[in-house]
Amino acid sequence: MLRIRRELVDEIVAHARRDHPDEACGVIAGPEGSDSPERFIPMLNAARSPTFYEFDSGDLLKLYREMAANDEVPVVIYHSHTATEAYPSRTDASIAAEPDAHYVLVSTRDPEVHEFRSYRIVDAEITEEPVEIVD
Numbered sequence: 001m002l003r004i005r006r007e008l009v010d011e012i013v014a015h016a017r018r019d020h021p022d023e024a025c026g027v028i029a030g031p032e033g034s035d036s037p038e039r040f041i042p043m044l045n046a047a048r049s050p051t052f053y054e055f056d057s058g059d060l061l062k063l064y065r066e067m068a069a070n071d072e073v074p075v076v077i078y079h080s081h082t083a084t085e086a087y088p089s090r091t092d093a094s095i096a097a098e099p100d101a102h103y104v105l106v107s108t109r110d111p112e113v114h115e116f117r118s119y120r121i122v123d124a125e126i127t128e129e130p131v132e133i134v135d
Contacts, residue, residue, distance in 0.1 A: 016080035096121035
């Protein structure tokens, strides 16, 4: 189960809305071993695409060095889908490289309402998990 603060959910959704019609992507880092998402880190979608996201390799290297220096890990890896439901595509599943991370998807296909869902993805196998939003 993903337990996440409402303010972090709001930041993910706001980022997804800002980048629409392109997919947005980012990370929420947390203390190593805690499974607690704490630090919101919006990233640039290097693909600048409405159907695909890609972290810039330089930005990603910098982020991982920063997290290592802070004893953090990527607790949540998020991105948006702009025209489809919040469910990982085959490509999403194939590039998921953090077996302990929660993969969050937000759908911005409806301008009034968003879908917010979380998954565990291990060896391209997708398992949806409950999300508990806390204040």
